[in-house]
Amino acid sequence: MIRRYEHFILGPLALLFQAAPTAFIYLAPNLFYGVDASLPEHLLWMMSMTGLAILSLLGMTLCYFASYLLLTRSRRLVAFPMVALFCAPAFLIAAIYLTATLMFMTWI
Numbered sequence: 001m002i003r004r005y006e007h008f009i010l011g012p013l014a015l016l017f018q019a020a021p022t023a024f025i026y027l028a029p030n031l032f033y034g035v036d037a038s039l040p041e042h043l044l045w046m047m048s049m050t051g052l053a054i055l056s057l058l059g060m061t062l063c064y065f066a067s068y069l070l071l072t073r074s075r076r077l078v079a080f081p082m083v084a085l086f087c088a089p090a091f092l093i094a095a096i097y098l099t100a101t102l103m104f105m106t107w108i
Contacts, residue, residue, distance in 0.1 A: 007073045010066035011086035017062055018093040021055040053101045059094035063087050 028051065032044045039047070067087040070079040 004073075007066070007069035008078075008082070010062065010069060011082045011090075014059065014063040014066045014090040015086045017059050018090055018097075021052055021059065021094075021097045024051050024055055049101055049105055052097060056094045056097035056101060060091060060098065063090040063094060066090075 025048075028048050029044075031039050032041050067083050070082050070087070074082075
């Protein structure tokens with residue numbers, strides 16, 4: 001019988017994915033204000049908020065999916081520590097990014 005182990009990879013992947021919004025926040029201004037600015041400045045706010053919201057929602061979805069797979073396909077002694085070490089911090093970071101996006105949108 002072949003066992004599938006993809007659900008063990010999704011937990012750390014959900015935590016590693018949280019580097020994507022940070023990289024987006026760091027790299028987005030270079031697209032608009034950098035030496036080789038490739039996008040017009042009037043799109044900066046809309047694209048930054050849309051990109052950050054999409055990345056945070058993708059991170060939350062990945063975290064939920066990883067938690068679900070871990071809790072349904074593995075033993076409790078393995079699932080609970082992995083959810084606590086990988087999925088819970090990933091969810092909190094994604095929630096902070098989503099909250100920041102919503103707070104920035106209220107300033108418009």
